[in-house]
Amino acid sequence: MEVLRPFRDEIKAKSLIDNIKALTTKPVNIMEVCGGQTHTILKYGIEDLLPENIKLLHGPGCPVCVTSLEAIDMAINISLNKDVIFCTYGDMLRVPGSSMDLFKAKALGANLKIVYSPLDALKVALANPCKNIVFFAIGFETTAPANAMLILQAKKLNLKNFFVLCHEVLVPPIIASLLESKESNVQAFLGPGHVCSVMGLHEYEHLVHNYQLPIVVTGFEPLDILEGIYACVQQLNNNGVRLENQYTRAVTQDGNIPAQQAIKDVFEVCDRKWRGLGFIPKSGLSLNSQFKDFDATIKFKVDNLDIQESKECISGEILRGLKKPYECEFFGTKCTPLNPLGATMVSSEGACSAYYKYRQSKLTASP
Ligand code: SF4
Known part of the structure; x- marks a missing residue:
């Protein structure tokens, strides 16, 4: 774990959080589209350390x-x-x-x-x-x-x-689909570092150009996430949008x-x-x-099925950034990792599973 220590440095994290606080003057919704990033955010309590007007939304980044x-x-x-x-x-x-x-x-x-x-x-x-x-x-x-x-x-x-x-x-078509939806409330994206390590940056340049919002391709450690958020807030503050690559140790242009x-x-x-x-x-x-x-x-001739999804599970709204897992009435009660109603509670990368693992005690604690 020695190799990861520099990406978890508390002093650098505090300095980045102070910089983000100093720059954030209006409400901002930032979506990550990778389940690994979601888990880092929850594991390290990153959203709790940010100014209240920054909301982190957990997009469709878990394949399961x-x-x-x-x-x-x-x-x-x-x-x-x-x-x-x-x-x-x-x-x-x-x-x-x-x-x-x-x-x-x-x-x-x-x-x-x-x-x-x-x-x-x-x-x-x-x-x-x-x-x-x-x-x-x-x-x-x-x-x-x-x-x-x-x-x-x-x-x-x-x-x-x-x-x-x-x-x-x-990933790029789902980002485009989210942004084309009338209900979209995302102002910036943390781009998927692992996906871009394979695919490069070109497709994300098109997304920035077409939808005129910042995308910062970001890694998976706490300082990566904070640097990604800081870069998003800087761009939004300067009213300029561009593609940035925070995860340069793994992602190249091509x-x-x-x-x-x-x-x-x-x-x-x-x-x-x-x-x-x-x-x-x-x-x-x-x-x-x-x-x-x-x-x-x-x-095996099994194509062309069309099945209605359960009305109980609101994972679709969570994946679109419209709700958080704890806003689901079944979260932690009827739906748990041992008895999942929806896929976002099953996968180790799912948003509901992350909230259950890292926030359950906080969310259910008596006032
Ligand atoms: S997976 Fe469970 S907690 Fe998550 S939205 Fe579906 S029913 Fe609710």
């Missing part, structure tokens, strides 16, 4: 949280096939579908295998030639290169028993070009339904025509 009910139901349908071994990351197991989650599917006989990397799924396919192996490929641009490499490798090995249920999503090429080789942009946010045009990645043989939705 935005995976649609339809995708979960497809995963459950596929996993219940007797000849399938369904490979998934562990945090997808408890994401509620329309009638059950993957854990319940396991209880009903689904053969689920928890994996820690896409290549683990490939090993399962090689070790089980008489079974169909399906990998649940979820995530933002950060996971897409590894998933692309997985599919390229499966093609190279000429695997006929390996399939991918793909629910990859893209990003990781080989990783971007792998994405282009395997995927094509598609419309995608996001949990709580609906269909967003051109906001997802699906397998391109060269790799359709690996598409689990074709192999």
Whole structure:
């Protein structure tokens, strides 16, 4: 942890907070779009240290949280096939579908295998030639290169028993969609550092230009977050908007070009339904025509589901920055990490889970 110490320095943090306080004269809403940033903000109590007129909103930056009910139901349908071994990351197991989650599917006989990397799924396919192996490929641009490499490798090995249920999503279209909404109350964004380390900065320059608001690509440690907020407030104070890169130790202008090429080789942009946010045009990645043989939705004929989301869970409003988790009447009572009603309480990166983990005692303390 020695390497992280400089990014958690209390004296520097205090100085940044003083600078932010000195500059903040009017109410400002700043949204982060990465679950890792949300957790740092909650873990270190950053919002409590800021002036009251700065509000931090927690956008759709957790891949588990935005995976649609339809995708979960497809995963459950596929996993219940007797000849399938369904490979998934562990945090997808408890994401509620329309009638059950993957854990319940396991209880009903689904053969689920928890994996820690896409290549683990490939090993399962090689070790089980008489079974169909399906990998649940979820995530933002950060996971897409590894998933692309997985599919390229499966093609190279000429695997006929390996399939991918793909629910990859893209950050820039969701930012554009949030800003185009009439209800948008965001004045600045902390940009997603990890996504930009892969994709570079170009797409975010377009967003700044088109929507005329500051975006500061930001890292994940407390000083990163404070520097990102300070840069946003400076820009808003000066009435100038531009793209800034706070996370220079990981993000370059062009990003990781080989990783971007792998994405282009395997995927094509598609419309995608996001949990709580609906269909967003051109906001997802699906397998391109060269790799359709690996598409689990074709192999198992599970596409075209359309499911209504629960009226109880307000995670859509939280992901749009309109509400905070503690404004949900079920937060911490009917909905907890052990009994989640919505995906934002399941994932370790979800906003409801972050508030439950770091703020629950404060929120429920008697006056
Ligand atoms: S607390 Fe639970 S029910 Fe409420 S918004 Fe969060 S996930 Fe949904």
